[in-house]
Amino acid sequence: MNHEEFRAAYLEGRLGSEEERHLSGCLECRAALPHLDATRALLADPTTWEEPAPELAERVVAAFERERPARPRAARRWWRVAVPAVAVALAAVAWLATRPPQPDWTVDLPGVAQAEQATGTVRGWNVQAGTRMELDIDDLTAAPPGFVYEFWLSQGRNHISAGSFVEAGSVELLAGVSRRDFPRLWITMEPLDGNPAPTGPVVFDTG
Amino acid sequence: MAANRLMLRFRAGDPEAVRSLYNEFGKAVFAVAMSALGDRGLAEEAVQLTFLSAWRAAESFDVRRDPGPWLYAIARRVAIDLYRRERRHRSVDGDEPEMAVLPPSIETTWESWEVRIALERLAPDEREVVRATHYRGLTHSEAAEEIGVPVGTIKSRSHRAHKRLATLLGHLRQEASA
Numbered sequence: 001m002n003h004e005e006f007r008a009a010y011l012e013g014r015l016g017s018e019e020e021r022h023l024s025g026c027l028e029c030r031a032a033l034p035h036l037d038a039t040r041a042l043l044a045d046p047t048t049w050e051e052p053a054p055e056l057a058e059r060v061v062a063a064f065e066r067e068r069p070a071r072p073r074a075a076r077r078w079w080r081v082a083v084p085a086v087a088v089a090l091a092a093v094a095w096l097a098t099r100p101p102q103p104d105w106t107v108d109l110p111g112v113a114q115a116e117q118a119t120g121t122v123r124g125w126n127v128q129a130g131t132r133m134e135l136d137i138d139d140l141t142a143a144p145p146g147f148v149y150e151f152w153l154s155q156g157r158n159h160i161s162a163g164s165f166v167e168a169g170s171v172e173l174l175a176g177v178s179r180r181d182f183p184r185l186w187i188t189m190e191p192l193d194g195n196p197a198p199t200g201p202v203v204f205d206t207g
Numbered sequence: 208m209a210a211n212r213l214m215l216r217f218r219a220g221d222p223e224a225v226r227s228l229y230n231e232f233g234k235a236v237f238a239v240a241m242s243a244l245g246d247r248g249l250a251e252e253a254v255q256l257t258f259l260s261a262w263r264a265a266e267s268f269d270v271r272r273d274p275g276p277w278l279y280a281i282a283r284r285v286a287i288d289l290y291r292r293e294r295r296h297r298s299v300d301g302d303e304p305e306m307a308v309l310p311p312s313i314e315t316t317w318e319s320w321e322v323r324i325a326l327e328r329l330a331p332d333e334r335e336v337v338r339a340t341h342y343r344g345l346t347h348s349e350a351a352e353e354i355g356v357p358v359g360t361i362k363s364r365s366h367r368a369h370k371r372l373a374t375l376l377g378h379l380r381q382e383a384s385a
Binding site: 004005007008009011012013038039040042043044045046047048049050051052053056057059060061063064065067068142148161163164165166167169170171172173174176192196 | 220222225226229230233234237238241242245247250251254255258259260262263264266267268269272276280281283284287288291292313315318319322323326337338340341342344365366369370372373374376377
């Protein structure tokens with residue numbers, strides 16, 4: 001009996017003499033027991049089997065459709081296409097009509113330590129839900145596998161994550177707090193370890 | 208690694224790609240939200256916010272990567288934000304730092320995600336047997352009677368299902384011990 005056969009039997013709740021013999025002689029499978037027990041607990045947990053209402057799928061798509069007109073990604077490509085002058089003017093009017101309002105604040109983010117060469121700018125809008133931000137980052141190396149860059153708003157030792165990204169470019173962020181209450185803006189490189197606190201090296205910081 | 212076509216279409220704003228991504232990960236996102244929030248209404252709100260947040264962040268997502276861990280990270284953060292929002296609405300004591308406020312079961316949301324993803328990858332008849340025996344606590348004979356198939360069929364479906372689950376979830380133990 002190999003490890004996988006034992007674990008399958010244990011998950012199924014089927015422990016016969018063969019499984020007992022394997023367990024008594026296998027340190028690796030004995031070490032796996034707490035996690036197998038946790039998996040069995042999750043399989044028995046009603047929460048695991050709860051399913052969203054069938055209509056949630058359409059609500060997700062509808063919410064996306066409402067959001068999408070505010071961010072006409074295709075419209076940005078108009079500027080890189082050669083078109084007749086009239087079409088350019090019409091495109092400019094359409095862009096002016098649909099672009100987001102001017103930000104309430106703009107901050108340059110200086111790169112620090114491992115990212116001294118990187119530059120960043122963040123623009124913020126005070127919205128009902130908190131603060132919406134657009135972050136532009138240049139010359140930042142991509143986060144390695146298992147890591148992300150995470151954006152924080154902080155007041156003292158209170159930290160709110162506004163989102164994460166993995167490479168330079170433009171990123172949209174949303175925080176449920178105002179910058180007035182959480183003035184420090186900073187970015188760290190975080191491992192995907194389930195820890196919600198900022199623990200990784202700092203790459204950008206307004207101080 | 209080849210670019211994930213679904214993620215390319217999702218990033219480009221294709222509504223059908225949103226639907227496809229939801230079909231693949233929606234139940235797992237819901238499982239994370241339910242695990243953290245314990246309320247169906249809040250969990251469904253979390254699902255909507257997760258997919259919206261994912262689309263807003265999609266331009267910076269490396270389409271060569273598996274979107275699962277990325278979506279999980281977003282779902283987890285959305286659940287934490289909603290949990291804190293609900294606590295703020297109910298709290299009369301504003302002195303507790305935001306960072307200290309986490310859903311009690313937040314540490315197990317990764318396992319909830321992985322188990323739900325693994326269950327979705329089972330064949331429907333295998334998933335049905337796992338649900339009957341684990342969640343409802345039926346014996347093989349009771350499950351056979353309820354589902355309307357011979358007990359031998361239930362046993363072979365159960366063996367297959369658990370072998371597949373052991374394979375799909377084997378990395379959880381390795382991650383925990385790393």
